[in-house]
Amino acid sequence: MRKLLVVLSMFLLASSAFALEIKGIQVDADSAKCISCHQDMNVATKVHDQWAESAHAKNGVGCLDCHEAEQGDFDAINHYGQFVGTHPTPKDCAKCHEEEVEQNTLSKHAYPFWLYAPADRAVFEPIIGTKQGCEQCHNVSAMWPDGSVGECDVCHSKHTFDLAQAHNPYTCGECHLGPDHPQIEIYIESKHGNIFTTRMAQGKLNLDYNTKKTGDTPLDFPVCTTCHMDAINGLNSTHNVSERLSWESQAPWSYRTIWQEEKLGTWQEKQNRMKTTCKACHAPNFVEDYFLVYDLVNLQYNELRRQFVYWAKLYEKKGLIKPLKAKTVDGKEKKFSNTVINASWYTKASELMYNSWHHEGRRFRMGAAMQAADYVQWHGIWELQHNLQEMIAWGAEHGVEEAKKIYESNSPTKFFTYKIYDIPGGLYGFYTEEQYSVPALYKIIPNYWEKVKANVEQAYKKGFITKAEWERWLERYKNKDKYLGKTFGKHKVFQEYKKRKAKELNLKDKNSPLYQAIHIGLPSPAMNDIK
Structure with missing residues (x-):
């Protein structure tokens, strides 16, 4: 009887072009059938309220515009005599949002990189944990049987598809958080995040804006989308979050990106786009200095990374670390770990090797990108240094003579078994004599600045920094006494x-x-x- 009443109500609703009104929205007959049935069957009864608040509802986009399906579609179900799709994909969104879907498909958000390196999850932990863990966030790059990739409602929650929610940093923070990529914590620590929380407390936070082409965001501070997506300072808006990124700074090694180079241009062009967003609020000199130091941070990380790789390979050679191997069900031998990335997980040295990339190394670089001093320092370089000393101490304890020699040394230079990058003075310019009077490395290591100069020059010659950055660094080097506070006298x-x-x-x-x-x-x- 209940099913008969539902079918009858659907028939009656179909006889009217607009049979229902929700929150001032006239609902088309097909959508009215869906809504009535959901209410009557008590299934997802809040969906229609969410939809009624959306731009979709205001523009006449109803249920079947997104959920229509044909028999044979991967997500099609026979729903009371009509085929509907249970899970709209980017292919469905592209019917109206073709440009946005194409841009997102070309971005790192839609690149299923996690399929290529799952061993740190699939081998070290029961896979059921990954289902509700890594996969929940990495579904932003889900690959669908209809050929599309990604999931739009990761950022634009169904069924409101609210712009304000998509612009809210905490939406990005659903995935970009934690020990391995704490961008939301980094953002909140930064001056940008400080202004965001202040505006929120003042009730002056308007995130419901729409910048489509060129122009300026209506905000006087950046949220995540301001720098990575919004139209600002003459840049077009984009759903390709990779358009303005010039480093792969989440990877085991920092390297200059060639991602979609044929469409997005060189890393220099990507860097210039990001500098353009910064210059909407900041003076050019500040922006150029900030990017120079950030670039040197990435290069400095690589030198620490080189040490972890060196010691891991040495310990593997001496039999202290053994790569994991197993025969798969088809009888093939599989090497489950790569020393350069994870060192097999089962020793202290292995853990240090892995975390120094996946945790501390990322925080060091990401904090430098987003103005979060504590993540650069105590959660970043300090812990990296600590990890490296533990890595060497572990070797010394296991009888590796090279490690033992460093471990037993009482020279402060023992902490720097790698090449150094530096810049005379501070991020904001000049020191005073007292500010830099500590026994820093340049006062201990002979010809310190000449050695640093050679390293920075090599980075320029190899194409890791631009000519303008090299010349900017060189200007400081030539005037290093001034930048180091030796010409200003006592404070x-x-x-x-x-x-x-x-x-x-x-x-x-x-x-x-x-x-x-x-x-x-x-x-x-x-x-x-x-x-």
Whole structure:
């Protein structure tokens, strides 16, 4: 009887062109049938409310415009005598959004790279964890039987397809978070994220904007899409999130991208696009300096990476690390791990090798890209340095003489078994004499700046930095005394600080705060002394 009533109501609804109104939206007869049936059968009853708020509803795009299907389609079901598609794909979206789908299909979002390197998940953990883990995010690059790739509703949640939601950094943060790619945490730490949260608290956050071609985003600060997708400062909007990226800085090695080079241009052209977005708000000198330092960070990471590869290969040669191998069900022998990437996971050295790329190494580079100092420093280079020393110490403990020699050294240069990149002065220009008076490497290593110069020049000659960047670096090198603060004299604030510090930290003065803190002299014994 219930099914008969549903069919009857569908027949009656079909007799009217507009049989239903939801939130001021006149619903076409076909969509009205769907809505009525869903309500009557108590199935996904909120879907129509979400749809009624969408631009689709306002423009007359109904249920079957997205869910129509033919018999034989991979997701087609016979739904009360009519075939409908249970899962619209980018191919369906392309009927109206052809340009956006094509752009997304050419982007790294739609590239199923995870199919080529699943061993760190498929071998090290039960695969059921991956189903609700990695795959949930990596479905942004899902490959569908209809030939399309990607999933639009990862960013544009069905059925509202809300622009404000797509522009919200926390939407990107559904996937771009955590120890291996913490872009949302990086963004929130940055000045950009600080302004975002302030505008949100002030109630001045309008993310429901639409910039289609050239022009300026209506925001006075960037969200993720501002830099990577929106029309801004003369750039067209794009759904290809790779158009403005010049480094592959998530990979085990940083390298200059040639992704879709025939369509997107060289890495220099991609870099210039990103610089163009930055220059909508920042002065050119700041942008050029920032990109120069970011480029050197990527190159510096490679030198640390080179060390992890070196030690892993040495330990493998000595039999301390053994690559994983197994015979597959078809009798073929499969090597499940590549020393250069993961070192087999089962030793401390293996873990250090893997995390120094997949976790700390990514954070170091990504933090440098997005103005997150803590991720560059304590979650990045500090932990990378710590990992490298542990990698060497592990070898020393296992009898590797080369590692033991470094481990037992008392020279501070022991921490730098790799080549160095640097830039005279700071990101924002000049130091004062006191600011750079610490016993830094350039005061310990003979001909430090000449060695650094040779490295940066080689990077330029090999095409990793532009001629303009090399000349910018060279200008600092030629005036390094000025940039290092040797020409400015003493700073009065620092002189006052030295006096106060000497008074506070005087261990010979019983009235100094430090002396009193150390010699508090508590009367009770330690708890483990009580019998």
